[in-house]
Amino acid sequence: MNSVSILAEEIRSALETAHPNLRKTIAKKLPLLVAVMLETKTANTTELATALPIATTRIDMRLQWIARLLGNPLLMSNRIIEPFAHRVLEKALEHDPNLVITMVREAIGDRFTLVMVNALIGNQVFPLAWRADSTTEELGRYRRSVLERVAEWLPKNAKVRLIVDQEPLTEEMLLLIQKQGWQYRCFLDETFPIASGERTRAVGDVLKEGVSGGALLNAPIFSGKTTTDLVLIPATKKSVMRVMATNCASLPEETSEHWPTPVGVDTVFAAFKGNGSSLRATHLHYAIRIDHMVLLMALALYWRHQTDGASP
DSSP states (O other), X not given: XXXXXXXXXXXXXXXXXXXXXXXXXXXXXXXXXXXXXXXXXXXXXXXXXXXXXXXXXXXXXXXXXXXXXXXXXXXXXXXXXXXXXXXXXXXXXXXXXXXXXXXXXXXXXXXXXXXXXXXXETTEEEEEEEEEESOSXXXXXXXXXXXXXXXXXXXXXXXXXXEEEXXXXXXXXXXXXXXXXXXXXXXXXXXXXXXXXXXXXXXXXXXHTTGGGTEEEEEEETTTTEEEEEEEEOOOSSSOOEEEEESOTTSOOOOTTTSOOOOOHHHHTGGGBGGGOOGGGOOOOSHHHHHHHHHHHHHHXXXXXXXXXXXX
């Protein structure tokens, strides 16, 4: 038995312990592909197929084997990752009740959008929940459902700092965040509209006028029934001017360690970019396959740190 097969058996045992009713086909194939990903350090399907230890040498049949697994509707990503997400969160909170959660939205390939919520633990980033889809009309609903799912998983003693690095922010989304009682920083474009007197203006224009030193506290936004602090972030040589919606504007400035910059999907999975392959530039043609590829990479990332003895 080679190293990939040995590792696959270890992963399979853990998966079946976490999910006793996992279908046999998934319980057999999923650990094997995760083990191959750990061995090859790539998410490139051709490279994965080449290293796949199955009884055929034909690359087309190996690619079909991977495609069938990635396209299996019974492979429910958020259900499978849940027990491992719980372990990551519990381990993180053993030493520090403060937990940084980031939410990012990125274009994947030419037609898809990926919404992903990550936990930042030390210098490591761990995916907790995500959704890939080709439609933008339902994007708000997807973002809400992903964030609600993570909120349900969080231990009660967690003190959450949420960083949302995506646009547009919706009223429903902000109300959900405020209801959780989290500290938050949501980055907006300077054209974000707010009520100013009897008219609507771009928040950047209002803040640039020097109102309260570049900050508006308890500013009414959206329908005017929702309020938040708005802070102007000046442009630098490396970034454009942005606006931050937050409930921390009146608090003393904290270190970047407590409010780190959100990282993109390729940075999260940097360990699996063999030969420069990138999930953002994937050639997968179906949202379900992208969603399941993220599951594979998240499980591989989890086991990589388990094997290395790193936290968590």
